[in-house]
Amino acid sequence: AVVSTQSTGAMFGCDTFEKVIRTFRLARQSMGEIVSACEFMDRTCMKAVNEQLSLSSPFPDPHPFYFIVETSGSNQEHDMDKLEAYVGRVFEEGAADDGVLATSKDQAARLMALRENIAPALKQLGYNYKYDVSLPLGQMYSLVEKVATRVRGSEDECLSLGYGHLGDNNLHLNLVTPHYSTEVLGMIEPFIYEEVAKLRGSISAEHGLGLKKANYLKYSKDSEVIEMMRTLKEVFDPNHIMNPYKLLPWK
């Protein structure tokens, strides 16, 4: 996902996911259209970028969750005023447990770099099982916790973590093990898709279904809908030569 060119930004440390949501909602309310990105990440993600890529956290102590907001309005001064007012509100209402404000573009870029470098940092830790799903806002982190519980029985050391775009209800759920394991894969697939379906989310939020998730489309769409999609595709691509094997479940 592309995170926009920053103008100013702030990052908050939150001790519960519920506080992340409160801080996020305040951002929408206080700053409206100048908000260009709302990202969250958990403590495991922050630890990964700190240790693997030597990018330092702005906070001396770790927090279970971090929320980053970035603004890109057309008037720099108004943006800064709005951002300061928002930050003041977050503090007064106790919506977050700690926060920092970027006072220069360089600082804003460095805050966003913590979020943008999670994927490269995770690669250093072992094999990554990556899931890009969308869920109702309140449930976004619950899936990470369910996966952590689910893999507890496995032999391998598993790290279940999450980060993503709050504004789009998009969770990037990752499981990290030292090496690839079919046992672990079996524990989480189709479990993750079933859980997403139960919460009425989407199994593919921004990265598309492609090849790997085509057979899981049934977790997000009814069979009638899938048949309708197939019918339409037959009209335009009777010989199945356009983007074969992607999107629709293989017959």
Add this chain to the structure above:
Amino acid sequence: MASLRVLVGCKRVIDYAVKIRVRPDALGVVTDGVKHSMNPFDENAIEEAVRMKQKKIVKEIVVASCGGTQSQETIRTALAMGADRGIHVEIPKGTDESLQPLAVAKIFAKLVEKENPDIVILGKQAIDDDSNQTTQLLAGILEWPQGTMASVVEHSEGKLKITREVDGGLEDISVGLPAVISADLRLNEPRYATLPNIMKAKKKKIEKMSPEDLGVDVTPRLKVLKVVDPPVREAGDKVPDVSTLMDKLKEKGHI
């Protein structure tokens, strides 16, 4: 043990990440509507003062800035990083862009008389004029020792051990107090303004004054004649062999 007092200087400049454009009148760069922030080296200066306070070497940090009304934002940022109070030497709009190091040094010399600090820390240079003069001029006016381009500052028994970044590498010096220091980039990693400190900063005092109040004449001694973009980089020439290369070099007068 904290007994020392520090005066730190900061300047509001065009943000380091902004693409600069030369003004149509070629006498400067466009500043209207352009993002400004604290000079990066000044962030290092303030950070160092705050660290010394955390180590209980310093008991009070006063931050001062010379500039237009908006310099107050920069002072607020310094207060949010941990400075205790601020001084804004207000320069009227129109003359703020022509404020030069000698005038700033004279102003700071007067502030030193007023505040009596043991250490003055400034950023090594401002990224708009790249002068790298104020610290040195100030030290000269005050007749105080100076440690410029500091990348390490250690305090011990009333003296400061400073490591300076110089062309040949690193130089270690020892200066007695009171002294003037200029901060280099590698001195420290400046902290972010944290929420509780931003809120506290709103209540910290910023004293306002003018150069006249300090008895300083800020009339510029240097006049900018012209500001132009650097020449556009030209494409190079590819040559087939060494003798052609030698001919070309001779032809262009390089050898």
